[in-house]
Amino acid sequence: MMAAINSSGRRFQLAGGSLSTLPFSRRMQSAQRRLRLLAGLVLLAFVAMHLVNAALGLVSIQAMEQARPLLQLPWRTMPGLVLLSAAALVHGVLGLLAIARRRSLALSRTDWLQIVLGLVTTPLLIDHILFTQVFSLVDAEFKPDFGLLLAAYWHYVPANALLQVLAVVAVWVHGVVGLYTWLVLKPAWRRLGLVLTPLFFILPVTALLGFVQGGKDAMARLAAEPDWQAAIAASMARFAAAKAQMDALRSLALSVYGGLVLVAFGVLLSRVLRNRQRKVDVRYDGGLHGQGRPGLSLLEISLASGVPHAHVCGGRGRCGTCVVAVDAGAANLSPIGSDEQATLARIHAGEGQRLACQARLLGDTVCVTCLRPAYVDVTAARDPVGWTAASTASVPSQATP
Numbered sequence: 417m418m419a420a421i422n423s424s425g426r427r428f429q430l431a432g433g434s435l436s437t438l439p440f441s442r443r444m445q446s447a448q449r450r451l452r453l454l455a456g457l458v459l460l461a462f463v464a465m466h467l468v469n470a471a472l473g474l475v476s477i478q479a480m481e482q483a484r485p486l487l488q489l490p491w492r493t494m495p496g497l498v499l500l501s502a503a504a505l506v507h508g509v510l511g512l513l514a515i516a517r518r519r520s521l522a523l524s525r526t527d528w529l530q531i532v533l534g535l536v537t538t539p540l541l542i543d544h545i546l547f548t549q550v551f552s553l554v555d556a557e558f559k560p561d562f563g564l565l566l567a568a569y570w571h572y573v574p575a576n577a578l579l580q581v582l583a584v585v586a587v588w589v590h591g592v593v594g595l596y597t598w599l600v601l602k603p604a605w606r607r608l609g610l611v612l613t614p615l616f617f618i619l620p621v622t623a624l625l626g627f628v629q630g631g632k633d634a635m636a637r638l639a640a641e642p643d644w645q646a647a648i649a650a651s652m653a654r655f656a657a658a659k660a661q662m663d664a665l666r667s668l669a670l671s672v673y674g675g676l677v678l679v680a681f682g683v684l685l686s687r688v689l690r691n692r693q694r695k696v697d698v699r700y701d702g703g704l705h706g707q708g709r710p711g712l713s714l715l716e717i718s719l720a721s722g723v724p725h726a727h728v729c730g731g732r733g734r735c736g737t738c739v740v741a742v743d744a745g746a747a748n749l750s751p752i753g754s755d756e757q758a759t760l761a762r763i764h765a766g767e768g769q770r771l772a773c774q775a776r777l778l779g780d781t782v783c784v785t786c787l788r789p790a791y792v793d794v795t796a797a798r799d800p801v802g803w804t805a806a807s808t809a810s811v812p813s814q815a816t817p
Contacts, residue, residue, distance in 0.1 A: 467623035473630030570631035724790035731773035735797035748779025
């Protein structure tokens with residue numbers, strides 16, 4: 417902790433270090449968000465190709481197998497495998513780091529949904545990964561093709577079929593929500609949305625239907641083809657023989673993951689409880705008042721205090737809808753970072769204006785005027801100048817007496 421002097425001459429603590437180090441910290445966080453987004457796009461592409469493969473179960477198990485080399489070829493090469501593994505590791509670690517860096521529990525429903533779905537993904541997928549990836553490295557003769565997978569899930573371990581359905585829903589919703597919140601702010605979404613929005617729903621639904629139909633076909637084949645049933649039983653016996661080893665790996669992976677999650681939430685809790693005894697104030701136009709602890713952003717204080725405040729992008733510094741004019745106490749706010757500067761420039765913000773989601777209150781008091789109504793939508797983020805002009809024109813002018 418380092419101390420600084422506010423405009424009234426009183427000393428206050430900087431939660432993130434000195435003023436000179438804050439811009440570098442902001443740049444690092446910005447780079448990490450972009451890296452997490454890139455890793456998420458790689459993982460979403462991987463999942464989408466798997467869903468297409470699963471959807472072919474509506475045709476036949478043979479169709480699934482025939483398409484498998486083409487759809488999974490990018491991930492079977494060494495560069496593809498390295499890219500996929502790195503993306504999963506980076507996205508997971510940076511996701512936990514993002515949780516640990518939060519300063520408040522005043523989150524939107526979308527943020528809570530993303531956190532929960534992200535956290536349950538690993539427990540839901542661990543058995544599938546062990547069965548399809550890890551054991552094939554232990555036993556080179558084990559070939560987890562779609563016939564074996566469907567027979568295993570629907571006949572031998574039916575509970576895992578439910579886990580697979582839940583995993584598909586969790587992973588796909590998490591990825592699609594993240595992609596949507598990134599793209600919806602861009603002008604190109606008006607065209608992209610016409611194509612992507614139907615795919616967001618059609619792809620997982622057809623994949624789940626293909627998974628169910630493939631399971632029915634596998635069950636019928638088990639009953640009608642003794643030789644195939646014997647081959648499946650032999651493969652399942654090989655996996656069962658290594659159950660103790662796989663269970664040990666599963667326990668180790670979940671223990672490490674659970675430990676990392678506990679550390680992330682422990683850091684979050686310590687940040688939430690830090691400086692709770694000391695209060696800072698935000699005074700808004702219209703006589704509204706918000707109160708919080710030092711280090712929270714103006715938006716976090718607004719949400720925690722029940723003050724309506726626009727934040728279309730969820731406080732990520734992308735949309736610019738939380739912009740405020742600082743009427744007094746600007747010296748009590750954190751410096752402007754690179755992300756905030758870029759967004760302020762894009763929305764043509766005037767002097768003395770800040771993004772409430774990025775400006776952290778480090779001193780005692782700040783007085784602000786909210787420049788966007790709380791009901792503002794994504795059109796204000798895509799075309800801020802046009803939205804401002806349209807909203808101004810919609811307000812009837814008062815006649816001069």
